[in-house]
Amino acid sequence: MLDTTELTTAVDRFADRLRVAPQSRLQRGAAAEGLALARELALRAQRLEAPGRPPRTLPDAGVFTVADQLVVACNDLAEILRTAPPTPPLRRELDEAVAAVRRAAATATL
Template identity: 75%
Template sequence: MTEVTELLTAVDRLADRLRAMPQSALTQGAAAQGLALARELARRAQRLEAPDAEPRLMPEAGVFMVADQLAVAGHDLAEILRRTSGGADQAAEALRLVTETARGIGPGTR
């Protein structure tokens, strides 16, 4: 089993940060960055669960839903990685993506 606590913590912090942002910050790019990350995490989770299937694209549900989309995608990936033997490298890579996105969105995100 793979340890995913750091990944979950980073995902939850970024989702909380997005939830607290004003609409102006979300529409100026924060929501787009959050959605891109959510889509990437969801794609990775789908690839692990069904390697032969084409991943489905997470829909755009609006700027106020991005935080929830990120949380769901991040938690789904973490759960799959937790059950995956040898998933530590993938968990570390996902954590890196979350951390980089948080830095790109603005101060107070880590």
């Protein structure tokens, strides 16, 4: 069982920043950064959960929903990682997801 606290905490922080950002900042790229990250996390979750099935793309539901989409995608990935037997590839998947969150949070102009 992998501890996904670092991942969920980082996403929660980023999502909170997105939720309080003014619309103008969201429209200037912060929402796009959040959506790209949510899509990446959703893709990772789908590849782990159903490796042979083609992944679906998380829709763009607007700048005001990005934070919630990000949290949902993160929670899906975290649950898969928590419930799977811990293996080196899953540990690497978790580490890469955490790194992706940190990069997105650092580059988003909030």
